[in-house]
Amino acid sequence: MHLASPARARRGIASVAAAAGIALLLAGCQAPAGEESTTPVEGGILSYASGDAEPTCLDPHVGGNYPQALIAGQFLESLVSRDADGKIIPWLATEWSASDDGLSWEFTLRDDVSFTDGTPLDAEAVKVNVEHLKDPATESSTGYLALGKVDSVEVVSDTVARFSLSAPDSALLESLSMPWLAIESPAGIARGMEENCQAPIGTGPFIVDEWVKQDHVSLVRNDDYNSPPADAKHDGKAYLDGIEWRFIPDSASRYAALQGGQVDVLDNAQPDTIAAAEKTETLAHLDAPRPGASNRIELNAGAEPFSDPAVREAFVRAVDVNDGIESLFFGSAGRSYSPLSSVESAGYSDESLFSTDLDEANRLLDEAGWNERDADGYRVKNGERLSLDFPVSTNQSIPAEQSLFEQIQATAKDAGFEVNLSLLDLSSWYGVLAQNNYDLVSAPYTKVGPDVLRILYHSDGITPAPSGYFANLSQVNNPELDDLLTRASEISDEDERASLYEDAQSIILGGFHILPLYDQQNHFLMGTHVKDARSLPTVSTPTFYDAWLDGK
Amino acid sequence: MTPGLTESNRASRSRGFRTARWLLVRLGGSIFVLWAVATLTFFAIRLIPGDPAEAVLGGPGSQASQETLDQVRRDYGLDLPLGIQYLNALGRLLSGDLGTSYALKVPVADLLGAQIGGTLILAFAALTVAWLLALALSLWSTGGGRLAASVGQGIELTSAALPHFWLATVLIAIFSSALGWLPPVSTGGVTGLILPTLTLAIPLAGFLAQVMRETLLDTLDAPFIVSARARGESPTGIRLRHALRHASLPAISLSGWALGYLISGAVVVETIFARPGLGRTLLQAVTLRDVPIVTGVVLLVALVYIVMTIATDAASRLADPRLRRAEATR
Numbered sequence: 001m002h003l004a005s006p007a008r009a010r011r012g013i014a015s016v017a018a019a020a021g022i023a024l025l026l027a028g029c030q031a032p033a034g035e036e037s038t039t040p041v042e043g044g045i046l047s048y049a050s051g052d053a054e055p056t057c058l059d060p061h062v063g064g065n066y067p068q069a070l071i072a073g074q075f076l077e078s079l080v081s082r083d084a085d086g087k088i089i090p091w092l093a094t095e096w097s098a099s100d101d102g103l104s105w106e107f108t109l110r111d112d113v114s115f116t117d118g119t120p121l122d123a124e125a126v127k128v129n130v131e132h133l134k135d136p137a138t139e140s141s142t143g144y145l146a147l148g149k150v151d152s153v154e155v156v157s158d159t160v161a162r163f164s165l166s167a168p169d170s171a172l173l174e175s176l177s178m179p180w181l182a183i184e185s186p187a188g189i190a191r192g193m194e195e196n197c198q199a200p201i202g203t204g205p206f207i208v209d210e211w212v213k214q215d216h217v218s219l220v221r222n223d224d225y226n227s228p229p230a231d232a233k234h235d236g237k238a239y240l241d242g243i244e245w246r247f248i249p250d251s252a253s254r255y256a257a258l259q260g261g262q263v264d265v266l267d268n269a270q271p272d273t274i275a276a277a278e279k280t281e282t283l284a285h286l287d288a289p290r291p292g293a294s295n296r297i298e299l300n301a302g303a304e305p306f307s308d309p310a311v312r313e314a315f316v317r318a319v320d321v322n323d324g325i326e327s328l329f330f331g332s333a334g335r336s337y338s339p340l341s342s343v344e345s346a347g348y349s350d351e352s353l354f355s356t357d358l359d360e361a362n363r364l365l366d367e368a369g370w371n372e373r374d375a376d377g378y379r380v381k382n383g384e385r386l387s388l389d390f391p392v393s394t395n396q397s398i399p400a401e402q403s404l405f406e407q408i409q410a411t412a413k414d415a416g417f418e419v420n421l422s423l424l425d426l427s428s429w430y431g432v433l434a435q436n437n438y439d440l441v442s443a444p445y446t447k448v449g450p451d452v453l454r455i456l457y458h459s460d461g462i463t464p465a466p467s468g469y470f471a472n473l474s475q476v477n478n479p480e481l482d483d484l485l486t487r488a489s490e491i492s493d494e495d496e497r498a499s500l501y502e503d504a505q506s507i508i509l510g511g512f513h514i515l516p517l518y519d520q521q522n523h524f525l526m527g528t529h530v531k532d533a534r535s536l537p538t539v540s541t542p543t544f545y546d547a548w549l550d551g552k
Numbered sequence: 553m554t555p556g557l558t559e560s561n562r563a564s565r566s567r568g569f570r571t572a573r574w575l576l577v578r579l580g581g582s583i584f585v586l587w588a589v590a591t592l593t594f595f596a597i598r599l600i601p602g603d604p605a606e607a608v609l610g611g612p613g614s615q616a617s618q619e620t621l622d623q624v625r626r627d628y629g630l631d632l633p634l635g636i637q638y639l640n641a642l643g644r645l646l647s648g649d650l651g652t653s654y655a656l657k658v659p660v661a662d663l664l665g666a667q668i669g670g671t672l673i674l675a676f677a678a679l680t681v682a683w684l685l686a687l688a689l690s691l692w693s694t695g696g697g698r699l700a701a702s703v704g705q706g707i708e709l710t711s712a713a714l715p716h717f718w719l720a721t722v723l724i725a726i727f728s729s730a731l732g733w734l735p736p737v738s739t740g741g742v743t744g745l746i747l748p749t750l751t752l753a754i755p756l757a758g759f760l761a762q763v764m765r766e767t768l769l770d771t772l773d774a775p776f777i778v779s780a781r782a783r784g785e786s787p788t789g790i791r792l793r794h795a796l797r798h799a800s801l802p803a804i805s806l807s808g809w810a811l812g813y814l815i816s817g818a819v820v821v822e823t824i825f826a827r828p829g830l831g832r833t834l835l836q837a838v839t840l841r842d843v844p845i846v847t848g849v850v851l852l853v854a855l856v857y858i859v860m861t862i863a864t865d866a867a868s869r870l871a872d873p874r875l876r877r878a879e880a881t882r
Contacts, residue, residue, distance in 0.1 A: 056655035057657065136620040137623060141620075144617065214667060214828035214833055215826075246737070246826065250824040250826065252721055252725075252736075252824075253737055253824050256724050257728075260728055260736060262736070426839060427606075427841050428600065
């Protein structure tokens, strides 16, 4: 999933820094945390401040973006989950098996789980959910895409559902673990989109009580809850009475509200506030990188000048990334050298390809024919300047990342590249990409598992979707890579799958198609009185099922 | 029947006629303004890049299938030529229907009804505070000698130039982060209203105080002030009882404009202070290309603006007979 928050901090980092400066001064004066207890205490409302966009619909089947996943994880559950090692573990389904040809999967469901409206969770419910996701009227994007190979679901018995596939899908379990494919009450779905968007009905530890638009969603505890994922810390209902899920788009206000105790947890913490919070004894930091792809700059090989691999390598060699990350992210982001997130066990890194070497960059460019310079110091070939368009989404790139791009622009100039950064709102940014007017772009993509590589780097991804969107933004078009990615997506053997993905990543990195930066940043800050909150190892959304409030 | 009475009848009839004509002209103008605003908004939002069908599908960059996109375009009439879409939209507006939000799938009227309260409370609170601050500042700066005059002028100019987002961040840093006195985000109560109100009121107070001070100084030189002084009024009494009423007139007529200024400032302030309201709704709708909501908010703000302008016009006509006479001799 690639949609990100239109409400991330959009002002200059300077204004935020002013607040953080004062916060830093204060940090020294905070009283140390009191006696810590370890026995969970029941009760209390947790106040959560989301900096992501307020969802337009709480049903993650509709559309399917990260803000929806963040909140849906509190009241909806999936067939399977993933543990911290990346292994698929039981959730609403207790076991599953695939036929030898990989075209038929049987899922056995728990027989003692009900949705919060009393409807039992059964095979029929799973069938209704898959049909809901595949129905054009649902207007699903993410879930629809993930179920691309699923033709139909058949009810074998009350507790056994059979999925029929058009082709083997080694990513099926990973897809089903994502919140965009969570299982909802069929009776809830039958109410129609308008009502279901307001308050979807699931099997989760909390229930949507009220949604006050532009303000908050109230979640109350599900007292009959009995279906935690296999890696949860306890059984039975949640400890919290409920969650007040607030929407606070401004980063500085969100942090001030956490400091003042108006909220207990916040998401989308920015690097400067993370640094301030880490010096504050009463605040804790949860770093939960998103799965799928790393954050990387794609070099568009589909057009001049990056159609020449030597020019791509020259760019990668010319720019200095590490110093920028260190100074702008205050240690909150580690450099990545992989197309995949560090949470993906299939990730493959090659640091040696990404050392900065200005002399080598200059040599490569001279050899590639870009051997003249104009009055401004930029390289020229056949009267054309070595100019790169870099559209930046202000919704997807946080202020620190925008500053990093400016540093990349400055260091690229030394080698004679002119980088034209343009800051755009999300719709305009997608518009520019759809028109193919870019040489460099950074586009996050969240998905569970390494199959994200097929979406991003298979040549099929160059063909635009009906909306004009296409995922293969580096426009890699390599039959060998296509073959590796297709085989990996169909193979059932885990080791062979991993080895195919390693070869694929080696081709992507070795061809200088991308400049990896860091994991897709996903930082939460909370008061130390919030105990046992964690992020789900699926798409790294927070879960408050085990959480409790100490001393409240 | 005495001649005097006939005279007064005719006068009152023609005064009634003039008032009716005045009202009609303004009503006609208002309808024109609303039509122009609706038209401009419709075309402006369709000219910037981005497909409204994607607003329906959860935001830009949708990977929806052709089937899904077609379905949405049919459902919302987005497959029709732009001219027809415009006429359809206009027809709906004429029948009083603001349409249904693309993204939120609820009637725009319901949504705006739920959001306008928060914005109006904020705007009127800020207007009141701005008036009080401006009054205090202009009285002090005109009565405290040369130093007070130049310091007052400096404060007016500086505060009028303060951008809302900067002021908001500084107020939060001081009163929430450093002192811990006030919450940085809306709490539903009065304490959460203080910082956003100050953020909007301080720059406006700068504008209002500038206007008030100048008129106050002009008025203090007027002959009737000299005669009041001759009657033995104290300097404070003169400024409070005589000069201030005159000095307030231009500021009153500015208040209509000020309310529009405050509602547009609400976009920034509501976002920073996480307050529900029209400004935040508008920001989200523009980002998502949610045409019906954008049109609805813009029309509503235009309407508030028009009503306030007519109201301040009417108030000025009542307060200042010269305005009515000037119209009669035209």
